[in-house]
Structures are given as structure tokens and as C-alpha cells.
Amino acid sequence: MSNWSWKAGLVVVAIVGATVYAVAQMGPGEAMQRHHQMMMQGQQGMHGPMMDHHAMMGQKGQGQQGMHGPMMDHHSMMMGQANQPNMPGQSAFGTIQEIVQILEADPATDWSKVNIATLREHLIDMDELTLRAVASGVEITVTGGGRTLEAIKRMIPAHAHELGQIGWNVTTDDLPTGVKLTVTSTDSKQVPKLKALGFMGIMVQGAHHQAHHLMMAKGEFNMH
Numbered sequence: 001m002s003n004w005s006w007k008a009g010l011v012v013v014a015i016v017g018a019t020v021y022a023v024a025q026m027g028p029g030e031a032m033q034r035h036h037q038m039m040m041q042g043q044q045g046m047h048g049p050m051m052d053h054h055a056m057m058g059q060k061g062q063g064q065q066g067m068h069g070p071m072m073d074h075h076s077m078m079m080g081q082a083n084q085p086n087m088p089g090q091s092a093f094g095t096i097q098e099i100v101q102i103l104e105a106d107p108a109t110d111w112s113k114v115n116i117a118t119l120r121e122h123l124i125d126m127d128e129l130t131l132r133a134v135a136s137g138v139e140i141t142v143t144g145g146g147r148t149l150e151a152i153k154r155m156i157p158a159h160a161h162e163l164g165q166i167g168w169n170v171t172t173d174d175l176p177t178g179v180k181l182t183v184t185s186t187d188s189k190q191v192p193k194l195k196a197l198g199f200m201g202i203m204v205q206g207a208h209h210q211a212h213h214l215m216m217a218k219g220e221f222n223m224h
Contacts, residue, residue: 092123099217113219122216125151133178135199138191142199143178152178155203162206168194 088094096116103109128144128151135142142152156179160170163183168190173180183194183202194202 092120092127095123095213096120099214102214103217109218114217115219116217118219119213119217122213125155128152129155129203130200133199135181138183138194140181140183140199140202141175141178142181143175145177149178156181159203163202166205 088097096119099119100116103111103114124147128148129142132148133142133144133152142156143149144152153174157172157174160172160181163170167185167187169182169184169186171182173182181199181202185191185194197205
């Protein structure tokens with residue numbers, strides 16, 4: 001045995017002897033407690049990195065949850081919106097809703113002049129004229145009673161001006177129960193078209209309705 005091995009053996013014997021002596025000086029309970037502490041320290045030394053790794057994984061999981069949480073919320077919101085109906089359920093309601101949204105989005109809106117009630121009355125006129133008025137021929141006699149008669153007398157003479165912008169010759173005559181609307185054209189090709197369009201096809205000509213609905217709501221236009 002070499003000189004180095006002999007000295008190393010003496011060191012090991014000395015350490016073991018010191019440990020045995022220290023344990024011998026302890027009581028049974030203290031020795032067991034010391035043994036338990038050493039075992040726990042050993043386990044901590046062995047498993048500490050793994051415990052730290054698991055803790056980091058847990059934190060990573062929490063981070064992933066934090067990252068995916070908003071995405072899930074956004075996805076849920078989008079699904080919720082997709083499952084909601086878009087139609088307002090009634091055309092006049094939808095028109096008023098659209099006009100109000102435009103007014104609210106415009107910082108220049110003068111709310112002291114806004115008159116949604118006037119727009120609502122006009123939309124009632126449109127509804128009465130479209131669904132309940134009775135008309136016949138190219139020389140169209142439009143009649144009705146009560147609220148419908150009021151709508152006829154307001155809307156048809158006013159719309160005659162718009163029809164004239166298209167190039168048609170338009171006249172209106174007031175009747176006790178309605179209005180007689182006469183639409184003619186110097187272009188012979190327009191006559192079949194006028195007959196095919198009929199009363200409501202003629203009344204929807206032009207794109208002025210949307211613009212004057214907004215003007216009406218702003219208080220800048222009285223009634224059609």
C-alpha cells in the first residue's frame with residue numbers, strides 16, 4: 001500500500017470515529033432527530049433541482065394560462081357575437097337606430113335641433129304608403145283613409161320633384177281621398193318601364209331617402 005493510500009485510510013477512520021463518538025454523546029431522541037435532519041437534507045439536495053423544475057413548470061403553466069386566458073375570453077366573445085342576431089326586427093326601428101348611431105358618432109351634432117320624432121312620423125308615412133295605399137295604371141290614383149291618407153298627401157307631391165330629376169314628366173292632383181300621380185316620358189322606351197314599375201317601383205326611384213332621413217333627424221328638414 002502506498003504512502004498516500006495509508007494516510008487517506010487514517011483520515012477516513014478518523015472521520016468515522018469522530019462521527020461515532022458524536023452520536024454516542026447524544027441521547028436516543030436527539031440522535032434520531034439528527035438522523036432525520038440529515039436524511040431530509042439529503043433528499044433536498046437530490047430533489048431540490050427537480051422540485052425547482054416542477055415549480056418553474058408550474059409558473060410556466062400559470063404563464064401559459066395567463067397567455068391563453070385572454071385568447072379564450074376573446075374567442076368566447078367572438079362566439080357570443082356570432083350567436084347574436086344582427087337584424088333589428090323592424091325596418092323603421094333599424095333606420096332610427098342607424099341614424100342615432102351616426103348622430104352620436106358625429107361630434108358636430110347639435111342635439112338641441114335633433115328631432116327623431118319627425119323622422120319616426122315620416123317612416124310611418126313610408127310604411128302606410130308602401131303597404132296600404134291603393135294605386136292603378138301609369139296615371140296612378142293613390143287613395144287611402146285616416147293616417148294613410150295623410151301619408152299620401154305628404155309624400156307623393158314631395159316625391160314628384162325627385163322623379164322629375166330622373167327625366168320623367170310628373171304631375172300630381174289633389175283628390176278628396178288621395179292624390180292622382182301622372183308620370184309620362186317623351187322616350188317611348190320608358191313607357192313599358194313605367195308600366196312595369198307601377199306605383200311603388202316609381203316611388204322608390206332616386207337615392208334621396210337616406211340623406212333626407214339624416215337631415216330630418218338633425219332638424220334640418222321638415223317632412224317629405
